[in-house]
Amino acid sequence: MPASRLLPTPFHGSEEAFHMIAQGAEGVVYRTNFLSSNSSTSPSNDISGNAALKIRYPKPWRHPILDRRLTRQRILAEARVLVKLSRELRAPGDGISGAVPNVLGMSSEEGWLATEWIEGATVKAGIRGWEERQRVLREKAQRGDDVASEAQLEVLRALLRRIGAVVGRLHVCGIVHGDLTTSNMMVRACKPSPMGKAEAVASTSDDDKLEGEIVLLDFGLAQQSIADEDRAVDLYVLERAFGSTHPKVMEGRYSGQSAGAMFDEVLQAYAVATGKAGKITLRKLEDVRMRGRKKSMLG
Amino acid sequence: MPIAIGLEGSANKLGVGIISHPQRLSTPQFPHDSAYSEDEPKPHGSKYVSPPVEILANLRHTFVTPPGTGFLPKDTAIHHRRWVVRLVKQAMQQAKVKLEDVDCICYTKGPGMGAPLGSVAIAARTLSQLWGKPLIGVNHCVGHIEMGRAITGADNPVVLYVSGGNTQVIAYSAQRYRIFGEALDIAVGNCLDRFARVLNISNDPAPGYNIEQLAKKGKVLLELPYAVKGMDVSFSGILARVEEMAKRLEASQTGSDGPWKDEESGEPITQGDLCFTLQETVYAMLVEITERAMAHVGASQVLIVGGVGCNERLQQMMGKMASERNGSVYATDERYCIDNGIMIAHAGLLAHKMGFRTALQESTFTQRFRTDEVLINWRD
Numbered sequence A: 001m002p003a004s005r006l007l008p009t010p011f012h013g014s015e016e017a018f019h020m021i022a023q024g025a026e027g028v029v030y031r032t033n034f035l036s037s038n039s040s041t042s043p044s045n046d047i048s049g050n051a052a053l054k055i056r057y058p059k060p061w062r063h064p065i066l067d068r069r070l071t072r073q074r075i076l077a078e079a080r081v082l083v084k085l086s087r088e089l090r091a092p093g094d095g096i097s098g099a100v101p102n103v104l105g106m107s108s109e110e111g112w113l114a115t116e117w118i119e120g121a122t123v124k125a126g127i128r129g130w131e132e133r134q135r136v137l138r139e140k141a142q143r144g145d146d147v148a149s150e151a152q153l154e155v156l157r158a159l160l161r162r163i164g165a166v167v168g169r170l171h172v173c174g175i176v177h178g179d180l181t182t183s184n185m186m187v188r189a190c191k192p193s194p195m196g197k198a199e200a201v202a203s204t205s206d207d208d209k210l211e212g213e214i215v216l217l218d219f220g221l222a223q224q225s226i227a228d229e230d231r232a233v234d235l236y237v238l239e240r241a242f243g244s245t246h247p248k249v250m251e252g253r254y255s256g257q258s259a260g261a262m263f264d265e266v267l268q269a270y271a272v273a274t275g276k277a278g279k280i281t282l283r284k285l286e287d288v289r290m291r292g293r294k295k296s297m298l299g
Numbered sequence B: 001m002p003i004a005i006g007l008e009g010s011a012n013k014l015g016v017g018i019i020s021h022p023q024r025l026s027t028p029q030f031p032h033d034s035a036y037s038e039d040e041p042k043p044h045g046s047k048y049v050s051p052p053v054e055i056l057a058n059l060r061h062t063f064v065t066p067p068g069t070g071f072l073p074k075d076t077a078i079h080h081r082r083w084v085v086r087l088v089k090q091a092m093q094q095a096k097v098k099l100e101d102v103d104c105i106c107y108t109k110g111p112g113m114g115a116p117l118g119s120v121a122i123a124a125r126t127l128s129q130l131w132g133k134p135l136i137g138v139n140h141c142v143g144h145i146e147m148g149r150a151i152t153g154a155d156n157p158v159v160l161y162v163s164g165g166n167t168q169v170i171a172y173s174a175q176r177y178r179i180f181g182e183a184l185d186i187a188v189g190n191c192l193d194r195f196a197r198v199l200n201i202s203n204d205p206a207p208g209y210n211i212e213q214l215a216k217k218g219k220v221l222l223e224l225p226y227a228v229k230g231m232d233v234s235f236s237g238i239l240a241r242v243e244e245m246a247k248r249l250e251a252s253q254t255g256s257d258g259p260w261k262d263e264e265s266g267e268p269i270t271q272g273d274l275c276f277t278l279q280e281t282v283y284a285m286l287v288e289i290t291e292r293a294m295a296h297v298g299a300s301q302v303l304i305v306g307g308v309g310c311n312e313r314l315q316q317m318m319g320k321m322a323s324e325r326n327g328s329v330y331a332t333d334e335r336y337c338i339d340n341g342i343m344i345a346h347a348g349l350l351a352h353k354m355g356f357r358t359a360l361q362e363s364t365f366t367q368r369f370r371t372d373e374v375l376i377n378w379r380d
Helices: A064-088 A123-141 A150-172 A206-210 A228-245 A261-291 B073-095 B114-131 B140-152 B188-198 B207-215 B236-253 B271-297 B312-324 B341-353
Strands: A019-023 A028-032 A051-055 A103-107 A112-116 A120-122 A185-188 A190-192 A198-200 A214-216 B003-008 B013-020 B054-062 B102-110 B135-139 B158-162 B167-173 B176-182 B301-305 B328-331
Touching (some): A064 A112, A064 B271, A120 A123, A150 A185, A150 A206, A150 A228, A150 A261, A228 A261, B003 B073, B003 B114, B013 B073, B054 B341, B102 B114, B114 B135, B135 B341, B188 B236, B207 B312, B236 B271, B271 B312, B301 B312
Parallel strands (some): B158 B301, B301 B328
Antiparallel strands (some): A019 A028, A028 A051, A051 A112, A103 A112, A185 A214
């Protein structure tokens, strides 16, 4: 990282540890402690902390006035969407469990946004782990094909249905994500027990790793929109990303089904979660797919 | 030594180029190859994989219209018809090649303006029949990309293709140039050209060049819309807004509206400020989507092609972005950035070597021809 990048106030000179998690085109994500008594001042190599801190560093190639304006707008937009969703996404009673990280703090002037740290693995890692387990099982059984057992398939299908339901709920809230991929979704490692107390599930089997609450991340490209076109494009982006990240699942190699049959689990659960409006969106998705790309031909 | 003639006329430039691809020797022959004179970017050592090319002739004639006007398809087609015979003759003389050494006639099949494309397609068909040479229809965008790679030696870059008719962010994957992002409405060059018309900026040598010179005198950054959607961009709203600003500027200068001053410095707003504002805004958008594409595909090289790619401010911004990502930017000068015949000859000859031919009855042209429709079977 260039030396010009100093942490913004109030993190600059802080004694907390900042562990870089990801560096994208938009900004850099660190894990750290934010307004927490469990300070990590003791020298330790453990990556810990209660917060994910996303910093949008100034882009030196952009005019400074323009750069400040854009950083400000984007941090504000992302924070607003997250706050709106953490209120509305988890509706009571219908059994759809999904969430976004809570916003802990932000500064649109300094260009940072701190959100709750989500324990767990990304959906991408979860599905890759599932695929790896199928490979091991297959080798044990000395089978040649990829077809997984019905019980194993049900674990994966249940995950896909929960993804569809959460995306549906997101759209019902009037938000489109703009960048739905399996790396922008987490399966939370702890799930609240009926008593409301968090209980660790690390001790139980690997399949449980696919069973936590789905948490959506990275709303940097999110928009407030209820247009069918935007919703359909959101689903199309997910479908394309899913196909390029998990091609064997997409091609139906584990279930012996036709290509796309597994992803239909996502779409069916989406339809259930969205009702009438969802049916229109799914019809629109057909159009978007037929275009061969995600936008209409305008000249 | 395969030799090709390329004819380009998709917009207001008529280009004729003659290229030769010397047979590949077992030892690399660059940078002594004639394509690399002192003033050109040198290929980057061992990364260089495109075949060395020898440029025998690269002529261009531009249809320049008076300030405040654009080029209409019909008039541009007439211009191309008037000049094509002269340009081909001159190119053949300059190249000093014998007719029997020429392997194929390449022409721009699309995308572009219909009427000018038609004029050049007729010229290409005529030459092909007259001389008994095979025809090769070439995608204009692929021509730009292949020429950029050959000249700069960029091996596998993310390509920003920016011109009067096209705005695309492209990366190569599995024998196609895939479009990761593009303009949703008008191209960036079209936005600049049409803004130049409102301000009556000269079209000679190019409106974009004159905007760049005026922008060097600008200081004040005014507020324009900034329309980036993922890896896509939109310029029509920006054009509408900056056109309004141009009208306000005109009204303030003729005195009917009172002077228009910058709120902070109190200095009057000038044409230069408008050009500066427009450039800073649209180029920031382009660099942003390029950066996103680079992060997405994990590339460190970026190649800028197309007429707008000559802009030094755009190259400078791209350079800063690339160096932050520990990458490098590759750009060419106006000989290869701006539409030219040599790029059509080059891409056509690459396809010719793979056995591609365009039969006479198929030698049509088309205004819409997407970059990813072409099978790039000459790359791994």
